[in-house]
Amino acid sequence: xxxxxxxxxxxxxxxxxxxxxxxxxxxxxxxxxxxxxxxxxxxxxxxxxxxxxxxxxxxxxxxxxxxxxxxxxxxxxxxxxxxxxxxxxxxxxxxxxxxxxxxxxxxxxxxxxxxxxxxxxxxxxxxxxxxxxxxxxxxxxxxxxxxxxxxxxxxxxxxxxxxxxxxxxxxxxxxxxxxxxxxxxxxxxxxxxxxxxxxxxxxxxxxxxxxxxxxxxxxxxxxxxxxxxxxxxxxxxxxxxxxxxxxxxx
Amino acid sequence: xxxxxxxxxxxxxxxxxxxxxxxxxxxxxxxxxxxxxxxxxxxxxxxxxxxxxxxxxxxxxxxxxxxxxxxxxxxxxxxxxxxxxxxxxxxxxxxxxxxxxxxxxxxxxxxxxxxxxxxxxxxxxxxxxxxxxxxxxxxxxxxxxxxxxxxxxxxxxxxxxxxxxxxxxxxxxxxxxxxxxxxxxxxxxxxxxxxxxxxxxxxxxxxxxxxxxxxxxxxxxxxxxxxxxxxxxxxxxxxxxxxxxxxxxxxx
Numbered sequence: 001x002x003x004x005x006x007x008x009x010x011x012x013x014x015x016x017x018x019x020x021x022x023x024x025x026x027x028x029x030x031x032x033x034x035x036x037x038x039x040x041x042x043x044x045x046x047x048x049x050x051x052x053x054x055x056x057x058x059x060x061x062x063x064x065x066x067x068x069x070x071x072x073x074x075x076x077x078x079x080x081x082x083x084x085x086x087x088x089x090x091x092x093x094x095x096x097x098x099x100x101x102x103x104x105x106x107x108x109x110x111x112x113x114x115x116x117x118x119x120x121x122x123x124x125x126x127x128x129x130x131x132x133x134x135x136x137x138x139x140x141x142x143x144x145x146x147x148x149x150x151x152x153x154x155x156x157x158x159x160x161x162x163x164x165x166x167x168x169x170x171x172x173x174x175x176x177x178x179x180x181x182x183x184x185x186x187x188x189x190x191x192x193x194x195x196x197x198x199x200x201x202x203x204x205x206x207x208x209x210x211x212x213x214x215x216x217x218x219x220x221x222x223x224x225x226x227x228x229x230x231x232x233x234x235x236x237x238x239x240x241x242x243x244x245x246x247x248x249x250x
Numbered sequence: 251x252x253x254x255x256x257x258x259x260x261x262x263x264x265x266x267x268x269x270x271x272x273x274x275x276x277x278x279x280x281x282x283x284x285x286x287x288x289x290x291x292x293x294x295x296x297x298x299x300x301x302x303x304x305x306x307x308x309x310x311x312x313x314x315x316x317x318x319x320x321x322x323x324x325x326x327x328x329x330x331x332x333x334x335x336x337x338x339x340x341x342x343x344x345x346x347x348x349x350x351x352x353x354x355x356x357x358x359x360x361x362x363x364x365x366x367x368x369x370x371x372x373x374x375x376x377x378x379x380x381x382x383x384x385x386x387x388x389x390x391x392x393x394x395x396x397x398x399x400x401x402x403x404x405x406x407x408x409x410x411x412x413x414x415x416x417x418x419x420x421x422x423x424x425x426x427x428x429x430x431x432x433x434x435x436x437x438x439x440x441x442x443x444x445x446x447x448x449x450x451x452x453x454x455x456x457x458x459x460x461x462x463x464x465x466x467x468x469x470x471x472x473x474x475x476x477x478x479x480x481x482x483x484x485x486x487x488x489x490x491x492x493x494x495x496x497x498x499x500x501x502x
Contacts, residue, residue: 056399074403086400090418090496099414103405131496151404 002029003187004053004155009062010212011048022048024212025062030155030189035181037202038191041245045213046191050159053189054080067154076104079148083160085140087132093143094119094128100150118146121180138169142176149184158190162197174200178225195241199234200227207244217244283465291469300454301473308443308450309477312435314367315374319431322375323382330383331390340383347380352438360446370442377438378431385430389423390416421493429486436478 011023022045030036038046051057052064055074064071066078074080079100087096094115101111119128122142132140141161148156161177162170174197181188181201192198198205202221209216219240223233271285283291295301330337330344352373359373393416401411443452451474458466 054403056402074405076405080403082396084396086396088397088400088414088418091414099400099404099406102410103407131499133497134499147404 003032003034003067004028004030005063005065006049006053007063007065009049009052009060009064011045011052011057011060021212023052023060024214026208026213026215028206028215030187032187033185034187034204035202036187036189037198037205038189038208039193039195039198039205039241039245040208040213040216041210042193044208044210046208047159048213049208050080050157050189050191053155054078054157056080076151077154078157079151079153079155080157081141081144081148081159081161083163085132085137085144087140087143087147089132092129092131093124093135096132096143097147097150100147104151114150114152118150119143121149121183122146123176136169138165138173141165141173145177145180149180149186153186156186156188158188158192160192161190163193170194170197175226177201182225195238196229199223199237199241200229205237205241207241219244281462281464283468287465288468288472291463291465292473295454295466295469295473301470304449304451304454305474305477308439308452308474311367311370311442311450312374312432312439315371315435315439316378316432318371319375319378319382320428323379323386323427326379327383327386328390330387331393337387344380344384344387347376348384352377352434353441356438356441356445360442365446365448369446370439373438373442374435377434381430381434382424382427385423385427386420389420392423393419422490425486425490425493429482432482432486436474440474 006026006028009023009026010021012019012021014020026049028036038049040046048057052060053066053071055071055078058072066075071078087093088099091099097119098111098115100118101114104111106114116128119125122145124139124142124146127135127139127143132143135143145161158177162173165173177188178201180186188201190198190201199221205219205221207216207219208214219237221227221237223231223237227234267285274282274284326336326340330340355373355376359369359376363369363372397415401415406414439450440452440455443450444456447453451470455467455470458464458470
């Protein structure tokens with residue numbers, strides 16, 4: 001049985017100009033240790049799909065099951081990282097990371113150990129006592145990832161996590177995320193509008209078509225890791241994705 | 251910079267005293283006492299202990315009214331900020347509270363409750379609660395929806411949400427409301443004491459006024475204002491510096 005099963009999921013939003021169908025009859029499943037990307041033009045409902053899996057949108061049609069259980073609320077088993085770091089500005093980095101285990105039934109020493117371990121995992125040692133406004137955007141996203149991992153989720157959801165970073169920081173953090181994925185054996189779903197990012201990281205890339213959001217195709221990335229962004233196999237997948245998204249190449 | 255922080259306000263006070271003295275000498279009127287007379291009056295009330303005694307009475311009354319106002323404002327303010335209907339219902343009460351002059355509250359409370367602790371408590375609470383409630387209600391609206399999602403994702407308990415999200419967001423609004431509220435409370439408590447009570451700074455002001463002792467009125471006013479300034483800058487300012495320490499840590 002798959003870790004995550006999305007069956008015939010549709011989501012409508014009420015707006016002033018009537019109902020908008022964000023997702024239409026989407027079905028998808030995810031196996032343990034998989035890295036799945038979701039790409040599509042803006043407004044295709046890719047973030048909505050991620051929020052549904054995270055349990056942040058309780059009303060929808062269809063069925064989402066995670067480890068066999070129906071999803072309709074957030075849970076510590078599904079970690080989520082947003083485009084904005086969403087750290088508490090008045091808490092230090094280690095206090096923010098500790099939010100991930102605040103409600104966990106663990107002894108204080110164990111919580112402390114996990115916080116330190118995950119701060120080290122994302123390479124933020126020495127910044128434990130810094131406040132968020134003292135750090136750069138890339139460091140804050142790393143802290144957000146550490147907070148999510150500290151809760152030891154069974155699945156990590158990433159909603160354009162590097163979308164607001166500059167090109168160099170982005171490439172660096174993509175490599176870091178790949179390292180974390182390999183080390184931690186944790187399945188991830190990455191929503192992004194950066195095709196290169198998706199091809200670099202993912203096993204499968206789901207292409208969503210906009211209005212209403214439907215699965216157009218799923219592209220397998222059958223390239224051994226670590227992937228060379230300039231290799232012919234990499235560019236070929238990039239070309240295929242661009243064509244799927246409606247950008248005809250000359 | 252630290253030196254100018256003390257020197258410039260001190261320079262203003264010295265110039266004020268010199269200006270006053272010049273005015274008193276040129277007018278030569280018993281209703282405009284010399285700086286020396288005011289000073290000796292101040293020294294008298296300080297040395298015979300009456301100043302400290304009366305100020306403590308007045309501060310106690312303000313504190314009691316403050317506790318009531320704070321409890322009510324926190325409950326009403328949070329409810330108003332979170333629920334549209336509560337806000338629409340309670341908004342007129344807050345607006346009326348803000349517009350009615352403190353003098354009216356003081357008069358009404360003396361008429362209704364006479365010479366009792368109820369008078370001062372109710373009058374102070376009535377003048378403090380509206381600005382405090384308004385400030386809290388506005389603060390609740392600024393609680394970040396994104397951070398509320400984070401609280402939901404990590405399954406934070408109500409207590410943890412209060413500690414990590416609600417209170418840190420509300421601190422600046424609470425302090426601002428307390429500041430405005432206290433500045434109103436001082437005025438009201440002095441009026442209540444003038445009209446209806448037989449102790450406190452307001453009562454002493456009334457006594458000095460009745461005996462046409464202008465130096466006495468000024469001495470009590472100066473002393474009381476000094477205490478208020480210490481409370482405002484020392485206590486509330488100190489609290490503010492502590493609670494917003496995270497903002498001023500230098501960037502790396």
